[in-house]
Amino acid sequence: MRILHHLPLSPYSRKVRLALAEKRIPFELKTERVWERREEFLALNPACTVPVLVEENGFVIADSYAICEYLDEAYPDTPLIGRTLGERAEVRRLVAWFDTRFAGEVTRNLIWERHLKRALGKGNPDAAAIRAGYANLKPHLDVIGWLAEERPWLAGPHLSLADFAAAAHLSALDYANDVDWEYNAAARDWYSRVKSRPAFRGLLADRVSGLEPPAHYADLDF
């Protein structure tokens, strides 16, 4: 069976899980506690990060960017990176936006500082970083809301990896109850549409030991 090495709160793993599920590519999840730096895992990915995809024939692809581009090339049905050069540039611009800027300004400040740092013995949460994370989330929700009002999906006419990248970060934050869904109605409506996709079901069933999600996390009518 195809295996995806992942961590439940990793937005990069979540993005790949959504892409695989939307393409109806069967896979099995294996949780990789990357901080343990297992030798067998380092042999798969010297960067020691998740996600890593291992195909049934043993082909290994590390890094969510490499995996998502690979999936669209190897399994071109249900394309997720756009059809025209213009659509593709827009999908990739937005994926980079969420995986770099949103990640640095929001996800890292909240998921890392609030939920992972102390658990991994890397010191106490930095209150200023957490405040910054909450403050930064608002303009990002405004961007999502603005895009969702301008276009059928974030990058244009088709559901794409841009939606999945954004939803991957937001769903990890939502698991930790860090998103105020009252703040931007258009962003909330867009998230509700993505969350209702069958591809999303796996994420909604996630449970992280020691961290219960809020009741609305798995609720499609949140």
Added chain:
Amino acid sequence: MRILHHLPLSPYSRKVRLALAEKRIPFELKTERVWERREEFLALNPACTVPVLVEENGFVIADSYAICEYLDEAYPDTPLIGRTLGERAEVRRLVAWFDTRFAGEVTRNLIWERHLKRALGKGNPDAAAIRAGYANLKPHLDVIGWLAEERPWLAGPHLSLADFAAAAHLSALDYANDVDWEYNAAARDWYSRVKSRPAFRGLLADRVSGLEPPAHYADLDF
């Protein structure tokens, strides 16, 4: 004329310049002082980052990942992202390694802390970050040297975007005289091979006001 909005010390801009030049795609450089947040530039790229490529027909592509993938799709001669699925996964894994890990562990700690932070009024350089940057550079040079000894080029049999991503970061650091080329002979030999490509000439002619490069910066026989 095709325009690349860039900054001379931005490794992401350098990577795109190398890709364009290797593909013999003519372009004109425009320096964008992103910290000024010009409205015309924000209209091109709301993230307000370089590089941004504007094609002659007005088509705008923002973000170095989106630009490089676009270039390999729109100008497939001289492919830079590999030929097979396996080569492509390896090129992209390494591009992500240099643009994320190397960038965070080395480039940011040296280029940002030493040369940009004070100039942009963002406070004083953090001595601990600078020390970490120099310390982190060594294992990264070892990785490059190891790859260069195992394979003709970093990602495999062909010169690729992986070489350009790595050389883009190293050349920016080298401009600031931050690389000890005596440290790893294989890494130095590999860099010398990349630096000798005609595509590299534009980078070697760069001059940043207020920061002179060391004499060896433009020397192919450094």
